Every structure is written in structure tokens, then in C-alpha cells.
Amino acid sequence: MGSSDVPPATAPSWLIPVQTALLGAxxxxxxxxxxxxxxxxxxTKSSGVPLLGLAxxxxxxxxxxxxxxxxxxxxxxxxxxxxxxxxIVYSLLKHAGDDWRESTGGGRWVARHLGWVLYxxxxxxxxxxxxxxxxxxxxxxxxxxxxxxxxxxxSAGVNKAGKFWRGREGLDTTELSFWSAGLAxxxxxxxxxxxxxxxxxxxGTGYLIWxxxxxxxLFGMQLAPGLLWWYWPEAHGFWLSPLAxxxxxxxxLCDLAYLFVLRSVRKTEVKLPDGRLVAGDSPESVKVKPA
Numbered sequence: 001m002g003s004s005d006v007p008p009a010t011a012p013s014w015l016i017p018v019q020t021a022l023l024g025a026x027x028x029x030x031x032x033x034x035x036x037x038x039x040x041x042x043x044t045k046s047s048g049v050p051l052l053g054l055a056x057x058x059x060x061x062x063x064x065x066x067x068x069x070x071x072x073x074x075x076x077x078x079x080x081x082x083x084x085x086x087x088i089v090y091s092l093l094k095h096a097g098d099d100w101r102e103s104t105g106g107g108r109w110v111a112r113h114l115g116w117v118l119y120x121x122x123x124x125x126x127x128x129x130x131x132x133x134x135x136x137x138x139x140x141x142x143x144x145x146x147x148x149x150x151x152x153x154x155s156a157g158v159n160k161a162g163k164f165w166r167g168r169e170g171l172d173t174t175e176l177s178f179w180s181a182g183l184a185x186x187x188x189x190x191x192x193x194x195x196x197x198x199x200x201x202x203x204g205t206g207y208l209i210w211x212x213x214x215x216x217x218l219f220g221m222q223l224a225p226g227l228l229w230w231y232w233p234e235a236h237g238f239w240l241s242p243l244a245x246x247x248x249x250x251x252x253l254c255d256l257a258y259l260f261v262l263r264s265v266r267k268t269e270v271k272l273p274d275g276r277l278v279a280g281d282s283p284e285s286v287k288v289k290p291a
Contacts, residue, residue, distance in 0.1 A: 001064075001173040003071050006162040011231045020073070022224040027077050029216025033209055034084040041091035041204045045276045046099060048204025049088050050191035051110075055118055056184040058085050059125025063180075068133060068173060070165055091204070092118065098276070099199060129180060136176050137165070159234040175238050178225055182247040185217060189254035196261050200279025201269040210262060214255050221248060 003020045041047050065078035093115055110117055165171035196205070229236040238244055268280035 001068075001074065001177040003073055004164050005174070006164070007232050008162060008234075015227070015231050019224050019227050022219050022227065024077070026216045026218075026220030026224065027081065029212050029219060031080060031084055033213045033216060034081075034088055036206075036209045036212065037204060038087040038091055040206055040209060041088075041095055043275060044203040045095050045274065046201070046203025047088075047092040047094075047096040048192075048195075048202075048206075048209065049092055050188065050195045051092070051096070051114075051118060052121065053184075053188035053191040054085075054088060054092060055121035056125050056187050058082070058089065059122050059129055060180060060184050061085060062122075062126055063129035063133065064177065067130070068165075068176065070173065089118070095204070099203075132180055133176065136179075137171050161235075163235060172235065174225065174228065174236070178221070178238065178244070182221065182244070182251075185221060185251045186247055186254075189217075189251040189258070193254045193258045193261065196258060196265060200265050200281070201277040202262055202266055203277040205262070207259075207262065210255070210259055217251065217255070221251070 001023070003016065005016055007015050037048055061078050061082040065075060065082050069075040069078050096111075096114060098111075160170045160172050163170060163172040163174070165173050192205075196202070225236060225239045229239040265279070269277050270280055271277055
């Protein structure tokens, strides 16, 4: 986002192209992640994506591909994301039902109505994304002044000059996408960790998938906005606000913890004859373990 912004004269001329390249690297990493997840799901007959995390990602991509994206490059990027997410949706609908049926509580109900549950969550997510976009653009700079008040905002001045959306100055799509993507990132990271712990196996995921996803998030959520903050601080003070630090730190900690949990479950998981993976202490694993 922000590829049409015009930085102040004090910023280097290469700032926006490099920032766009960093975002592009993040997009490519996530594209690769989706492809790897799809292939891994076919092999292990299990989805590695949490239901809520997928619903938020899809609704975010829909909102930005069809509403927020302001340039052809941005539209192509989000459309590619959305198309590849279709592979993940297919994998979840095809394989995730088995994991939900094995869970307790309302898991079996979710398994029977998995498609409708996902579609309903995506619909709610799209409405929420639209509401946030309308609120954010209704009063330009409102969110920035709210979350970075004092040391990071009002005293230093929140200046959105040079920020454009559809020809209107003062509307910052970089900040808009940072908050909405940050929420989706936190949910995806936390839900992925919780799913790995609950299932006790690495079906649909793996070390390479974790690494590419983690690097992609660093490019998009840390390096790109961090570069803008360094050379254009008056418009990007939000990146070091307390809320932003919490959001970024939370997702990074969840992703790092994920690596250690993944290593643990890989040591104990059992592969069934059909290729599926199950937890080492599950009833199905007993059938294939040697006596």
C-alpha cells in the first residue's frame, strides 16, 4: 500500500520504490506459503490453516482487492493473494472436517457445516473491514492521533500530507492496512499456535511453511513500515506506538513459539497408512504403533 504516496523533500527519492519492493517481497512470501500449504495438505490430508485465521485473511483480501487498492500493482497483488487463498479454502473444506470431528464440544457440528461456517465468518469479516475503512477515512488521521498521542503523535505532529487515496490527500492507506493486517496477523499467529497444540500433529504445515510465512510477515509488517518511519516519521509515528508494538510483538512471539511446538509434535506424531498425521497419543495412533 502507499505506492502512490509523495514523501517530503527531506526523504530520499528511493523511499517509496524500496518500500513497495519490501511489501512485494512479503506478498511473494505469502503466495509461496499458500502454495506450500496446499501441497502439504494434499500429502497429509489435513489443513494447516485455522478456520478463524483463514476467514479473516480472505475477508481482508476481498476488501483490499476490490475497495482499498488504489493502483494496478496493488490490485494485482491482492487479487493474486485472493486467488491462491482459494487453494487454501479448498484444502480446508476437503480435509479440516476430519480434525473437527475428532474435537470435543461443538466440533462435530462445525464439521458437518464447515462450508457455511467459513462463508458466514468471511461475510462478517468483510462487513467489519468495510466498517473500519469507512471509519478510518471519515476523519483522516483520527486513528493515528488516538493511538500515538503524546510522545509519538500530538507533540511531534501527525502530518499526513503526501498521503493519497483516489486523488484525495491526507488519506493514509499504509496506516489503514497496518492496523487491519496487524489484527489479522495476530489472530492467524495465535490461532495457528493453538491449533498445533490442540491437534498434536503437523498436518498441513511444516518447517519451510513456517519460515516463509514468518519472513513474509517481517517484510510486510516490520521492514516496510519501519523504513517509512525512519525517513518519514511525521506520517508513520504509529509504527512505534504502544498498540503497534504490542500487536507486532504478540504475533512474533506466537510465531516463534510455533516453531518450538512444531518441533515437539513432529517428534511424537504418527503417520497413518493413508498419509494422514495424528497425535502420538491419539486412539488412531495405537493401531499403527508396534506392540
